[in-house]
Amino acid sequence: MNKILIVAEVKNGEIKKNTLELLSFAKSQGLETDAVLSGSGIAEQADVLAGQGASTVYLADDASLEIYNTEQYTSLVTDAVQQSGATQVWLSSSELGRDLCPRLAARHGVGALSDVTQFEVNADQITAQRPCMSTKVIQKCKFSKDGLRVISIRSGFFTAEETAPTKANTVNLPIPAGHAKIKVKEVQVEVSDEVELNEASIIVSAGRGVGGTEGCDFVKPLATELGAAFGASRAVCDAGWLPHKHQVGQTGTMVTPDFYFALGISGAIQHLAGMSGSKVIVAVNKDPDAPIFKVTDYGIVGDLFKAVPVLREEVAKINT
Amino acid sequence: MEIIVPIKQVPDVALNIKVKDGDVVEEGLSYVISSWDETALEAALQITEDLGGEVTLLTIGPDKAVESLRKGLAMGAHKAIHVKYDDAKQTDSFAYAKILQKVLEGREYDLILAGKQAQDTDAGLTAPMLAEFLGLPQVTNIIRFSDVSEKNITLYRKGDHATEVLEMELPGVVTVNDSLNEPRLASMRGIMMAKKKPLEEIELDAIGVSADMSGAQGSMTETLQLDKPESRKEGKCFEGDEADTVKQAMEFLVSEAKFLA
Numbered sequence: 207m208n209k210i211l212i213v214a215e216v217k218n219g220e221i222k223k224n225t226l227e228l229l230s231f232a233k234s235q236g237l238e239t240d241a242v243l244s245g246s247g248i249a250e251q252a253d254v255l256a257g258q259g260a261s262t263v264y265l266a267d268d269a270s271l272e273i274y275n276t277e278q279y280t281s282l283v284t285d286a287v288q289q290s291g292a293t294q295v296w297l298s299s300s301e302l303g304r305d306l307c308p309r310l311a312a313r314h315g316v317g318a319l320s321d322v323t324q325f326e327v328n329a330d331q332i333t334a335q336r337p338c339m340s341t342k343v344i345q346k347c348k349f350s351k352d353g354l355r356v357i358s359i360r361s362g363f364f365t366a367e368e369t370a371p372t373k374a375n376t377v378n379l380p381i382p383a384g385h386a387k388i389k390v391k392e393v394q395v396e397v398s399d400e401v402e403l404n405e406a407s408i409i410v411s412a413g414r415g416v417g418g419t420e421g422c423d424f425v426k427p428l429a430t431e432l433g434a435a436f437g438a439s440r441a442v443c444d445a446g447w448l449p450h451k452h453q454v455g456q457t458g459t460m461v462t463p464d465f466y467f468a469l470g471i472s473g474a475i476q477h478l479a480g481m482s483g484s485k486v487i488v489a490v491n492k493d494p495d496a497p498i499f500k501v502t503d504y505g506i507v508g509d510l511f512k513a514v515p516v517l518r519e520e521v522a523k524i525n526t
Numbered sequence: 527m528e529i530i531v532p533i534k535q536v537p538d539v540a541l542n543i544k545v546k547d548g549d550v551v552e553e554g555l556s557y558v559i560s561s562w563d564e565t566a567l568e569a570a571l572q573i574t575e576d577l578g579g580e581v582t583l584l585t586i587g588p589d590k591a592v593e594s595l596r597k598g599l600a601m602g603a604h605k606a607i608h609v610k611y612d613d614a615k616q617t618d619s620f621a622y623a624k625i626l627q628k629v630l631e632g633r634e635y636d637l638i639l640a641g642k643q644a645q646d647t648d649a650g651l652t653a654p655m656l657a658e659f660l661g662l663p664q665v666t667n668i669i670r671f672s673d674v675s676e677k678n679i680t681l682y683r684k685g686d687h688a689t690e691v692l693e694m695e696l697p698g699v700v701t702v703n704d705s706l707n708e709p710r711l712a713s714m715r716g717i718m719m720a721k722k723k724p725l726e727e728i729e730l731d732a733i734g735v736s737a738d739m740s741g742a743q744g745s746m747t748e749t750l751q752l753d754k755p756e757s758r759k760e761g762k763c764f765e766g767d768e769a770d771t772v773k774q775a776m777e778f779l780v781s782e783a784k785f786l787a
Contacts (some may be wrong), residue, residue, distance in 0.1 A: 215686075217686070217687055220724075228772070256768070273685070273688065273690060274685060274686070276654075276663070276664055276665075277663070289718040299684050300609060300686050301666075301667055301684065301686045302685070302686055304642075304650050304666065304667070304766050305654065305664070305666045305667070306656045307651070308619070308650070308651040308652070308653075308654035308658075309654045309655070309657065309658050309664065311620070311651070311655065311657040311746075312620075312623065312654065312657075312658035312659060313658055316620070317595070317618050317619065317620035317651075317745065317746025318619070318620075318746075318747070319650070319747055319749040320649050320650060320651055320669060321648065321650070333750070336648075337648065337651070337755065338646065338647050338648045339539045339543055339550075339645070339648065340539040340540075340645065340648070341755060342539060342543040342552060342561075342754075342755070343543055343752050343753070343755070344753045344754070344755050345647075345749055345751075345752055345753070346748050346749070346750040346751045346752070346753065347747055347748060347750055348747065348748060348750060349746060349747050349748075350742065350746060350747055350748040351746050352590065353746070385663050386690055386695075387663045387694060387695035388665070388693070388694050388695070388698075389692065389693040389694075390553050390662050390690065390691070390692055391691045391692065391693050392678065392690075392691040393688045393689075393690055393691070394688055394689040394690075395687065395688040396550065396687075396688065396689075405761055432786075433775070440704075440705070443705065450669060450684060450689075450705060451684075451687075453618055453705075456643075456648070457703055457704050461683065463556050465779075465783070465785060475539065475540050479648075480543065482613065482758070484780070485760075485783075486783045486785070487761075488775065490772075494763075494765070499761070499763065501758055501761075501763070502761045502763075503759075503761040503783065504761060504762055504771060504775045504778060504779060504783075505761055505762070505763045505764065506763075506764045506768070506775050507600060507763065507764065507765045507771075507773055508764075508765070508766075508767075508768040508772075509768060512768035512769070513768045513770055513771075516697075516768055516769055516772035516773065517772055520772065520773060521786070524785075524786045525786070
């Protein structure tokens with residue numbers, strides 16, 4: 207019988223939206239679902255997973271699991287697969303999922319489908335769609351052999367229902383050793399209360415056109431006033447005007463918000479691949495031939511330094 | 527330091543990609559080294575320039591894949607291995623990782639440096655699968671490295687909420703994010719020298735890859751069809767004084783797209 211094991215992700219001690227989306231989708235399909243939850247000081251979050259439909263939560267709560275690492279997580283999920291009898295493992299295609307999904311599949315001697323944006327489960331088969339070739343092509347694919355199904359799913363394509371936590375049925379997993387050959391020297395956490403790119407419903411992004419750190423500071427209040435995440439193009443991050451965590455695109459974060467504002471972004475192919483799945487795209491750029499205008503719903507040909515203050519005024523009017 | 531850089535020859539995705547009858551139209555495609563692989567090669571060249579040693583390119587592909595190997599040699603790689611292979615269409619990451627494992631077993635190397643994903647599939651599966659098959663540690667998506675020696679390398683991995691600074695004992699598998707560097711261009715001299723560099727050709731059966739390990743038989747997943755994504759509907763464009771155009775755009779955003787509703 208089919209059973210799904212969802213690999214839960216946490217940030218700041220709370221279950222992330224991408225995990226809730228997967229649980230909600232599994233529930234909507236009437237699938238039996240367990241979850242594996244690992245981290246440090248996160249045990250009570252098992253109830254959130256139970257509230258979203260996880261029958262059993264396999265729990266690993268240990269200081270060594272505070273930051274994701276390949277070896278311990280591969281061992282933990284493998285342990286949870288065996289104990290739960292799961293036939294499918296669903297991960298998010300976050301940086302955690304991108305690292306873990308192939309390693310986990312290989313450990314089980316099976317293949318994987320990664321960064322899936324649509325899929326359906328028929329008995330033990332999964333048929334999926336995933337963007338490839340910089341989102342210029344959609345690949346329809348499925349598994350061709352028997353065995354454990356391992357897939358990673360892009361966030362933002364399924365809706366997480368609001369549910370109340372319920373008392374979880376938990377199983378504690380023994381804490382495996384980390385990799386003897388990898389030592390964590392430092393974790394450079396960029397602490398912020400900013401909205402995260404892959405969880406935002408609105409993103410305001412700055413491109414080369416902002417001209418420097420001052421230009422970023424000029425644009426940022428618009429993001430704050432909209433409750434939006436603040437994104438950037440690769441050019442902006444490589445120039446050091448903003449840290450890399452702001453980068454939108456195949457090299458940074460793949461995003462699919464409801465509204466994406468591209469300010470001074472010309473639209474390099476890897477940026478377009480990373481944001482063209484946004485529901486509504488607004489762009490401001492001086493160059494009417496900029497590639498970004500090929501994907502925009504509302505394109506403003508003009509100077510962002512003149513446009514942003516007007517945008518802020520208009521937003522203020524709506525918000526009051 | 528001996529570094530293996532697996533590279534993949536892929537269609538240039540910056541160009542227009544046509545799709546017909548569930549497949550990509552071959553005509554008009556131009557083939558290049560997957561860009562993340564070039565980033566990996568650049569990193570490998572920098573390391574060997576500092577520490578000595580050699581960079582070996584490795585590709586699995588048809589005859590024309592030699593062009594990509596020659597380009598990598600022209601950039602500065604020392605030698606290349608071409609695993610001759612014509613079954614690409616039916617082959618998934620799992621099968622590629624298994625073949626790479628067969629090629630690398632019994633060879634001496636300190637580091638495998640790969641792109642974080644290939645530009646054709648955008649899957650990002652092969653390198654970590656290879657690491658598992660070879661029993662090696664992996665660090666993916668690095669944006670920086672430092673303190674490289676024959677024994678260790680310090681890697682800066684861009685994780686979801688932090689940059690993780692990890693020291694990995696070699697040998698190991700590392701995948702790179704293209705923020706890492708700007709790959710060099712091949713010089714005229716490099717192009718001339720590339721013609722004389724060693725290029726080893728390998729047939730699958732010579733390394734013990736049987737028919738059931740390659741192509742569709744050796745793959746765990748299959749492509750059913752390839753399509754164009756749904757095209758976005760034609761957008762509205764506003765030109766003129768920003769004080770007016772922004773207001774006009776905002777009116778549509780609110781009325782049509784229900785912005786901030």
